[in-house]
Amino acid sequence: MSLQELNNIPGVTAAPDSATQNFVFNHTMLRVKNIEKSLDFYTRVLGFSLVEKRDFPEAEFSLYFLALVDKAQIPADDAARTVWMKSIPGILELTHNHGSETDASVIYHNGNTDPRGFGHICISVPDIVTACERFEALGVDFQKRLSDGRMKSLAFLKDPDGYWVEIIQPQPM
Numbered sequence: 001m002s003l004q005e006l007n008n009i010p011g012v013t014a015a016p017d018s019a020t021q022n023f024v025f026n027h028t029m030l031r032v033k034n035i036e037k038s039l040d041f042y043t044r045v046l047g048f049s050l051v052e053k054r055d056f057p058e059a060e061f062s063l064y065f066l067a068l069v070d071k072a073q074i075p076a077d078d079a080a081r082t083v084w085m086k087s088i089p090g091i092l093e094l095t096h097n098h099g100s101e102t103d104a105s106v107i108y109h110n111g112n113t114d115p116r117g118f119g120h121i122c123i124s125v126p127d128i129v130t131a132c133e134r135f136e137a138l139g140v141d142f143q144k145r146l147s148d149g150r151m152k153s154l155a156f157l158k159d160p161d162g163y164w165v166e167i168i169q170p171q172p173m
Contacts, residue, residue: 027065027091028121030163031108035064035096037160042066045138045157046123046165048092049074051085060098067091068123092121110162112143120156120164128155128169135167 006012032038042048048066051074055062065085067074075081085091100106111118125131132146132155143156143164155167 024087024089026086026089027093029093029095030121030159030161031095031097032100032159032161033096033106033108034101034160035062035094036101038094038096039064041140041159042092042094045135045140051091052081062096062098064094064096065091066094108161110158110164112162112164118163120166122166122168124168124170126169128153128167128173131167131169 039050043050043066047068049069049071050064051067051069052065053062054065067085067088067090069088075084097106109117112120128146135142135155135157136145141158143158144151144154146152146155153168153173157165157167159165
């Protein structure tokens with residue numbers, strides 16, 4: 001479908017209001033049960049860097065902001081880092097409610113079982129075959145391997161809470 005055809009779909013604004021010109025899709029938040037397992041998955045397995053952590057002891061939760069950036073890009077100064085983090089696209093915010101890791105009654109819905117809702121996040125990698133071989137060697141839980149189903153150009157991993165992470169590559173395989 002061409003860009004012209006996309007802009008003719010009912011409800012699509014062909015020319016966004018100029019007031020939105022500098023808007024940035026900044027972050028997505030996921031609630032996680034065990035922050036250590038989640039940080040391991042998103043940093044070691046997927047390569048995110050921890051940009052900032054905010055604790056709210058009175059409300060018994062902490063926020064962890066991660067980005068797919070080289071750590072050298074992250075400003076050392078707290079104020080500068082906060083401004084930088086709020087200005088870039090693609091931040092992942094992990095919300096950890098203190099004590100959830102040991103509370104069997106805390107279950108976060110991944111959105112892919114009934115009732116369906118949230119679907120997944122997506123990571124683009126330069127070489128999907130190499131990336132999936134690495135994920136396999138690391139023992140990552142797959143929802144869909146490259147060889148599964150009809151869509152052989154993408155895979156889905158599951159994070160420690162069962163959220164799906166789609167893996168794609170920009171260039172055709």
